Amino acid sequence: xxxxxxxxxxxxxxxxxxxxxxxxxxxxxxxxxxxxxxxxxxxxxxxxxxxxxxxxxxxxxxxxxxxxxxxxxxxxxxxxxxxxxxxxxxxxxxxxxxxxxxxxxxxxxxxxxxxxxxxxxxxxxxxxxxxxxxxxxxxxxxxxxx
Amino acid sequence: xxxxxxxxxxxxxxxxxxxxxxxxxxxxxxxxxxxxxxxxxxxxxxxxxxxxxxxxxxxxxxxxxxxxxxxxxxxxxxxxxxxxxxxxxxxxxxxxxxxxxxxxxxxxxxxxxxxxxxxxxxxxxxxxxxxxxxxxxxxxxxxxxxxxxxxxxxxxxxxxxxxxxxxxxxxxxxxxxxxxxxxxxxxxxxxxxxxxxxxxxxxxxxxxxxxxx
Numbered sequence: 001x002x003x004x005x006x007x008x009x010x011x012x013x014x015x016x017x018x019x020x021x022x023x024x025x026x027x028x029x030x031x032x033x034x035x036x037x038x039x040x041x042x043x044x045x046x047x048x049x050x051x052x053x054x055x056x057x058x059x060x061x062x063x064x065x066x067x068x069x070x071x072x073x074x075x076x077x078x079x080x081x082x083x084x085x086x087x088x089x090x091x092x093x094x095x096x097x098x099x100x101x102x103x104x105x106x107x108x109x110x111x112x113x114x115x116x117x118x119x120x121x122x123x124x125x126x127x128x129x130x131x132x133x134x135x136x137x138x139x140x141x142x143x144x145x146x
Numbered sequence: 147x148x149x150x151x152x153x154x155x156x157x158x159x160x161x162x163x164x165x166x167x168x169x170x171x172x173x174x175x176x177x178x179x180x181x182x183x184x185x186x187x188x189x190x191x192x193x194x195x196x197x198x199x200x201x202x203x204x205x206x207x208x209x210x211x212x213x214x215x216x217x218x219x220x221x222x223x224x225x226x227x228x229x230x231x232x233x234x235x236x237x238x239x240x241x242x243x244x245x246x247x248x249x250x251x252x253x254x255x256x257x258x259x260x261x262x263x264x265x266x267x268x269x270x271x272x273x274x275x276x277x278x279x280x281x282x283x284x285x286x287x288x289x290x291x292x293x294x295x296x297x298x299x300x301x302x303x304x305x306x307x308x309x310x311x312x313x314x315x316x317x318x319x320x321x322x323x324x325x326x327x328x329x330x331x332x333x334x335x336x337x338x339x340x341x342x343x344x345x346x347x348x349x350x351x352x353x354x355x356x357x358x359x
Contacts, residue, residue, distance in 0.1 A: 027327075029248035029284055049285040066246035068359050070289070070329075074250070078242030092333040109243040111190060111250070118337060129183045129202060129218045130225055136196025140186040140240045 024051030025088040026069040030076065033063025057084045060106070073099060073113030081106020082145070086126075090115060097122040104128070105145025112137045184239070186215040186231055191250055200225040249283055251359035256314060258354070263306075263313040273321045279358055280325060287327040287359050290314050295351040296335045296344045307332035314354050 028035075028050045035046045038057040052058065052067055059082050066076035071090045077083055087100035097119045101110075103126070116123045116136055125132040127143045189195045189212045197210035205224025207216045213236065214228045237244070254276055256269040280286045292307035292314075311330045318328075338351040 027285055027287065030246040032242070032246055060242075064242035064246040066248040068248045068251070068287075072251040072357065072359055074248045076243045076246040076248065078240060078246075092336045093331070095336060107240050107243045109188075109240065109247060111247070112196070113251070114337070127183060127218075129221045130185075130200045131202065132185060133199040133201060134196075135198065137190040137194055138188045138196070139198050140184075140188060140236070140243065142182075142184045142239055144183055 024053040024056075025085065025090075026052040026067040026075075028052065028065060029068050029074075030066035031063065032065070033060075033079075035060045035063045035065035035077070052085060054085060054088050057082060057104075059083075069099075069113060071099075071114040073115060074109075074111040075101065076109045078107035078109075081108065083108060089122075092118055099123045100126065102126045103141055103143045105143050107140070107142045109140050110134065110138065183218045184215055185209075185218075186213065186236060186240075188212065188236075248359075251357050252279055253355050253357045254279075256354040256356060258310060258352075263310045265314070265317055270317075273318065276318070276356060276358070277322065280323075283358055285327075286325060287329075288325055289329045289331065289355075289357045289359070290318075291330075291337075291355050291357070292332045293337055293339075293351055293353050293355065294332075294335050295338070295346070295348045296342055297347045307334060310354055314356065318356075 028046050028048050031046065031048050036043050036059045037046055037052060038059060039053065046065060058065065058077060060077055060079050062079050064076065064078050066074065068074050069088065082104040083106070084102040084104060086102050087098045089096045089098040091097070092114070097115045099115045099122060110125060112123070112134060116134055120135050123134040125134065125141065127141065128145065129143070132139070132141065185198060185200050187195065187198055187209045195210065195212045197208060199206055199208040200216045200218060202218065202221055202225065204222055207225035207228065209216060209228045211230070213230050213232070215231050216228055217226045219226070254272060256272065257266045258264060259266055280288070290311045292311040294307050308330070311332060315328060315330050335351070338348070339353070340348050340350050342348050342351070
C-alpha cells in the first residue's frame with residue numbers, strides 16, 4: 001500500500017512535465033480542407049485539436065489551417081504553403097521568450113500574442129528573401145519559394 | 147533579343163494579371179499586387195495598427211499604416227518602398243489564411259481579498275461569464291496565471307502567486323469547470339499592467355489572469 005502511494009506521488013510529481021511535452025506549443029483550432037504536419041520526416045494529416053510541436057513543419061495543398069500558440073500568438077496558413085516552427089519559448093517568469101517561424105513558401109497571417117507584447121525583439125519571421133521584425137500586431141506574408 | 151522577349155513576357159503576364167489592357171500604364175506604377183514576396187501590415191481585431199520591419203542584407207523597410215505592403219524581389223535586393231493595397235488585392239492572395247484565423251484569446255482579471263488566496267465577491271460573480279465564454283471556443287484552452295508587483299523577494303512573491311493561481315483553478319473546478327486543457331503558472335513580476343521600479347507597491351499588478359484561447 002505504502003509503495004503504491006509512493007508511486008502515485010511520483011506520478012503526480014512528473015505529470016506536469018510529461019503533459020507539457022504532449023501538449024506541444026500550439027493547437028490546431030481551425031481547419032479548411034486538409035493540412036499536414038511533418039515530424040522528423042513523418043507526414044501526418046492534421047485534425048482540429050491536434051498539438052503542434054517545436055521544429056514541426058506544417059504543410060498545406062488546397063487547404064488552410066489556423067493555429068493558436070500557448071502565449072496567444074496566432075498563425076494561419078493558406079493553401080500551397082510550407083512553414084517550419086523553429087523556436088518557441090514562453091516562460092515569462094524566467095525571462096525566456098522566443099518565437100521563430102520560417103516560411104519556406106506560401107501565404108501566412110501572423111497575429112501577435114504575449115511574447116510580442118513582453119519582448120518584441122524575441123519575435124522573428126524568417127523567409128528565404130528577408131526577415132520580418134515584428135512590433136505588433138497583425139500582418140500577412142507571401143513567399144514564392146524555390 | 148532576350149531583353150525584348152522578357153519585356154513582352156512581362157507585359158503578357160501583367161495583362162493576364164489585370165485582365166484589361168486599358169490598365170496597362172498603371173502596371174508600371176503598381177505592378178501586380180501580391181505577386182512575388184510580399185508583406186502586408188493589417189489592423190488587428192481591435193483596429194490597432196502596429197508596425198513591421200522587413201530586413202535583408204541589401205536593406206530594410208518599415209511600415210506602420212494599415213494595408214501598407216513591402217515587396218522583396220530577392221535576397222540580394224533591398225525591400226521596396228511601401229505601397230498600399232486595397233481589400234480586394236489582399237483577399238485575392240490571402241483569403242485562405244484569413245478565413246482560418248483562430249478566435250482571439252480573451253482574458254478575465256480576478257482579484258483576491260487582501261493577503262489571502264480567496265477571490266473577492268465581485269470576482270466570484272464573474273465565474274459564470276467565464277464558463278459561457280469557454281463554450282464559444284473550438285478546443286478551448288485556459289491558462290490561469292498569477293502576477294505580482296515588485297514588493298518583496300521575487301521567490302516569495304512567486305510562491306504566493308502560484309498558490310493563488312492553484313486556488314483559482316480549484317475554485318473554477320468547484321464552480322463546475324470541465325476543461326481538460328488548463329495550465330496554471332506564474333509570471334511573477336515580469337508581466338505587469340503598469341511597469342514600476344523595484345519595490346514599488348502596485349495593486350493593479352497583483353492579479354490573476356484567466357485567459358481562454
